[in-house]
Amino acid sequence: MRGSLRTPETGIEVFVETLISKLLSGPVIAISLGLKSFGTSLEQQGVEVVQVDWVPPAGGDREMMDLLDELI
Amino acid sequence: MASGFVIRKNQYYDSIFLMNVNRRISEVKGVQQTAVLMGSPTNKSLLLDIGIQDNQIESAQPNDLIVAVIAEAPSIVDDVLGRLDEWLEAIQENTPSLSVKTIEEGLLQKPNANLAVISVPGEYAAREAKKALEAGLNVFLFSDNVSIEDELELKQFATAKGLLVMGPDCGTSLIGGVGIGFANAVRQGPIGVIGAAGTGLQEFTSQVHNAGSGISHAIGTGSHDLSENINGLTTLAALEALEADQQTSVIAIISKPPAASSLAGLLERIRTCKKPVVGCLLGVDPVQLAGKPNFQPARTIDEAVRIAIAISNGQTSMPTIGLTTEDMTAIRMEKKGWSHEQKYLRGILEGGTFCYQSQQIMGEAGITIHSNSPFDRKNNLADPDQSIEHTIVDMGDDIYTIGKPHPMIDGTLRKRRILAESRDPQVAVLYLDFILGYNASMDPIGELVDAIREAKWNSEQRGSTLTVVASVCGTEADPQDVDLQIKLLQEAGGLVFRSNALACAALCELLKQE
Numbered sequence: 001m002r003g004s005l006r007t008p009e010t011g012i013e014v015f016v017e018t019l020i021s022k023l024l025s026g027p028v029i030a031i032s033l034g035l036k037s038f039g040t041s042l043e044q045q046g047v048e049v050v051q052v053d054w055v056p057p058a059g060g061d062r063e064m065m066d067l068l069d070e071l072i
Numbered sequence: 073m074a075s076g077f078v079i080r081k082n083q084y085y086d087s088i089f090l091m092n093v094n095r096r097i098s099e100v101k102g103v104q105q106t107a108v109l110m111g112s113p114t115n116k117s118l119l120l121d122i123g124i125q126d127n128q129i130e131s132a133q134p135n136d137l138i139v140a141v142i143a144e145a146p147s148i149v150d151d152v153l154g155r156l157d158e159w160l161e162a163i164q165e166n167t168p169s170l171s172v173k174t175i176e177e178g179l180l181q182k183p184n185a186n187l188a189v190i191s192v193p194g195e196y197a198a199r200e201a202k203k204a205l206e207a208g209l210n211v212f213l214f215s216d217n218v219s220i221e222d223e224l225e226l227k228q229f230a231t232a233k234g235l236l237v238m239g240p241d242c243g244t245s246l247i248g249g250v251g252i253g254f255a256n257a258v259r260q261g262p263i264g265v266i267g268a269a270g271t272g273l274q275e276f277t278s279q280v281h282n283a284g285s286g287i288s289h290a291i292g293t294g295s296h297d298l299s300e301n302i303n304g305l306t307t308l309a310a311l312e313a314l315e316a317d318q319q320t321s322v323i324a325i326i327s328k329p330p331a332a333s334s335l336a337g338l339l340e341r342i343r344t345c346k347k348p349v350v351g352c353l354l355g356v357d358p359v360q361l362a363g364k365p366n367f368q369p370a371r372t373i374d375e376a377v378r379i380a381i382a383i384s385n386g387q388t389s390m391p392t393i394g395l396t397t398e399d400m401t402a403i404r405m406e407k408k409g410w411s412h413e414q415k416y417l418r419g420i421l422e423g424g425t426f427c428y429q430s431q432q433i434m435g436e437a438g439i440t441i442h443s444n445s446p447f448d449r450k451n452n453l454a455d456p457d458q459s460i461e462h463t464i465v466d467m468g469d470d471i472y473t474i475g476k477p478h479p480m481i482d483g484t485l486r487k488r489r490i491l492a493e494s495r496d497p498q499v500a501v502l503y504l505d506f507i508l509g510y511n512a513s514m515d516p517i518g519e520l521v522d523a524i525r526e527a528k529w530n531s532e533q534r535g536s537t538l539t540v541v542a543s544v545c546g547t548e549a550d551p552q553d554v555d556l557q558i559k560l561l562q563e564a565g566g567l568v569f570r571s572n573a574l575a576c577a578a579l580c581e582l583l584k585q586e
Contacts, residue, residue: 006373012395016233020313023186023210024289026248031178031209033200035086038214038253041510042189050178050185051170054192056082057199060112060134065199 073104077119077140078156079128084110084135086191087549089479093139094164102148103141107477111136112193118475125577132192153437175203182298189252190239191215197240198222204345205230205237212252213294214241216470220301223294227305236309239294243270246277246290247423253292256479256509257549262384264320266310267581268293270467271423271507272326272352272373278509279377279571281547285384288319295424298330304338313337315345322383328428329355329447342367348383352376354428355447372573374428395577402567403581409537415443417583418493419464420486421505422479425545426572427466430503433576434462437488439583444469459493461585464503480512483519490520494527494538501539501582502527505572506561508546508554517544517557524564539582540566543575 032039033052042049059065084095096190098483105122109115111132124140132138139156152159172178188204190197194217197586201211205226213226218240230237231405238245239254245252245266249260249483258281262441265280267273270292277287291314293306307325314320323345330338330353342349347585361369366381370376378390395403417439423428424445431447441447444456445466453460456471467479467486479486486504495500504524506516513519524540537547542561542575546554561568569575 015369019186019210019315020234020236021311021316023236023247024313024317026250028187028247028250028252029182029185030187030189030252031175031182031185031193031204032189033175034189034214035179035511036087037088037511038189038191039449042250042252045510047250048182050172050181050183052175052178053173054200055173056134057194057195060196062195069199 073142073144074149075140075142076153077124077126077138078148079111079132080137080156082135084138085136087477088481091158092483092536094484096162097141097152097577098160100148100152102144104144105142109138110134112195115475140167144273150330157508160389164283173201175207175209176232176267176367179207186210187212187247194218194240198226201226201237201240202229205233205235208233208235211244212239212292213237213242214253215239216241220296220299220472223296224302228305231305233311236291236313237294237306238292242292242294244273244289244290245292248289251510252571253513254507254509255290256281256545256547257551258547259286260288260548262288262319262321263324263380264288264314264317264322265324265326265380266293266307266314267291267293268297268307268328268330269326269328269354269428270295270427271545272328272354272425274507274509275423275425275572276326276377277322277386278545278547280372280381281549282570283377283381285381289314295328298327298338300331300333302334302336303485304330304413305315307334307338310347311341315347320347321378322350324380325349325351326373326376326425327351327353329353332433334463337479339364339367343354350376350379352382353433354425355570361451372433373425374573389520393574395581397565399578400581403578406537406539406567407480407582410500410539411497411534411536413497414536416459416460416498417462417464417503417579418496418499419499420489420493421464421466421503422468422486423507423545423572424466424468426505427464429572430533430579433573434580434583437478437487437580438578444471456572459496460574465489469488480516483513483516487520487523490523490527491530497520497534497536499538501541501579503541503575504566505575505578506542506544506546506557508544508550508552510551510558512552514552516552517560521560521564524561525565528565540564540578541569541575541578542566543572544571545572564577
């Protein structure tokens with residue numbers, strides 16, 4: 001469901017929680033992949049972070065990646 | 073001159089790690105050029121550009137580390153490459169060992185995760201972002217070079233799932249006080265901001281903090297979100313989220329020039345928004361924005377800050393901050409030192425939004441600026457490395473960052489450009505911006521200060537004064553010491569301003585015909 005503030009027939013605004021509003025109301029809990037320093041700076045701000053040890057899938061071979069995606 | 077290279081199969085490192093290794097190796101005496109990179113097709117072509125080619129390099133894969141060195145003597149090349157493990161370990165000692173290999177595995181560790189922060193190379197970014205959205209995660213997508221088709225698909229998918237995609241090419245966001253990517257440390261407060269302009273968002277949030285107020289959330293959308301292809305999908309989702317957010321009492325929007333269709337859709341949504349909206353939409357004719365319901369247009373980011381704070385405080389306006397008497401005196405003194413030849417401005421910027429805003433402010437003062445990111449196509453620089461008359465170069469542009477770190481984390485290219493411009497006797501003013509915050513260089517001004525001194529010295533040798541104007545974006549809570557950074561600039565003879573708009577006001581005064 002999208003949206004957050006909804007005004008039903010009663011005329012009273014109700015708050016509808018979405019995945020976006022859950023993020024904004026916090027706390028941020030992150031999965032970081034790519035630059036390790038991005039994950040580190042989040043940790044330093046007290047954020048729970050899982051840093052993924054990311055490498056290009058299938059050795060960076062595009063065709064192999066597409067094939068893997070089809071298999072999954 | 074001698075050269076050599078080493079390839080390590082299946083040894084992958086991220087670009088900041090590689091930059092740090094590269095920096096260390098390049099400091100070795102006798103080393104003239106180094107390249108520490110992964111074997112992607114783009115990187116391999118960069119090696120070709122510096123004259124390093126070999127069949128082994130051609131067959132290297134994106135997971136293979138390549139280290140190439142050009143030095144004064146073969147013994148230096150052999151020494152550097154022979155000590156490769158030492159260089160790698162020196163950087164790696166602070167990096168914890170990691171066992172999680174995929175987003176799915178990450179979710180097993182943190183099943184309540186709500187955000188994926190993705191900064192992998194562009195060619196893999198859309199694939200990873202799609203996986204994150206499928207797993208129900210909002211996405212901060214720092215990676216650039218993602219196709220517009222992939223961006224649209226990701227954002228449509230996110231819309232259907234009620235998720236937010238900040239990016240691609242999203243440099244910064246602040247969610248509930250947490251800075252993601254290149255963000256400044258700012259206090260929390262009542263102002264929510266949405267930005268299709270990374271450095272513009274940093275400028276806005278820093279200034280709100282420095283003026284004593286605070287930010288509820290700053291949501292980066294990625295630089296293409298208000299293009300005609302994407303039509304503001306993330307901007308609209310962010311507007312809806314901030315409209316419902318209880319911390320936010322006023323919403324600001326900062327953008328580089330938006331497409332007409334996106335702007336129309338955005339203004340229509342703002343009309344029905346239940347919270348007041350302030351916007352600094354660079355490049356949009358003010359007449360087009362005048363009188364729009366529930367929308368207060370601002371000419372500059374500084375003005376947007378003042379309006380947003382005033383609204384959040386229940387005031388009608390806040391005083392305009394302009395140049396001080398001391399600033400005007402300093403400007404007059406600088407101009408007295410110029411030779412009759414000196415007349416041109418050369419801006420060497422790291423912030424793309426600052427490049428646009430500078431052109432807008434100076435254009436309004438009747439000053440034509442040439443740029444590699446021109447406001448008006450007729451002022452496009454044919455060769456970004458060759459300035460024409462008044463020029464402002466966006467050094468964060470793709471042409472300068474493919475295979476190289478952004479100038480916010482590595483000042484090497486700006487250093488070279490400062491020195492090159494200082495050799496032109498017609499140059500009167502250099503303008504530099506500095507952006508502090510998380511993930512930026514820890515000593516951005518220290519990196520360039522020797523080049524600034526040398527540039528001024530070059531001018532002195534010709535019996536003239538080179539004026540250096542700088543703007544510093546940041547807060548006292550940033551990891552860098554902002555006061556110390558400013559002091560370094562002032563000691564080197566720079567005129568320092570705390571915003572790009574204020575620096576541009578000084579530039580207009582400097583370039584004004586007497």
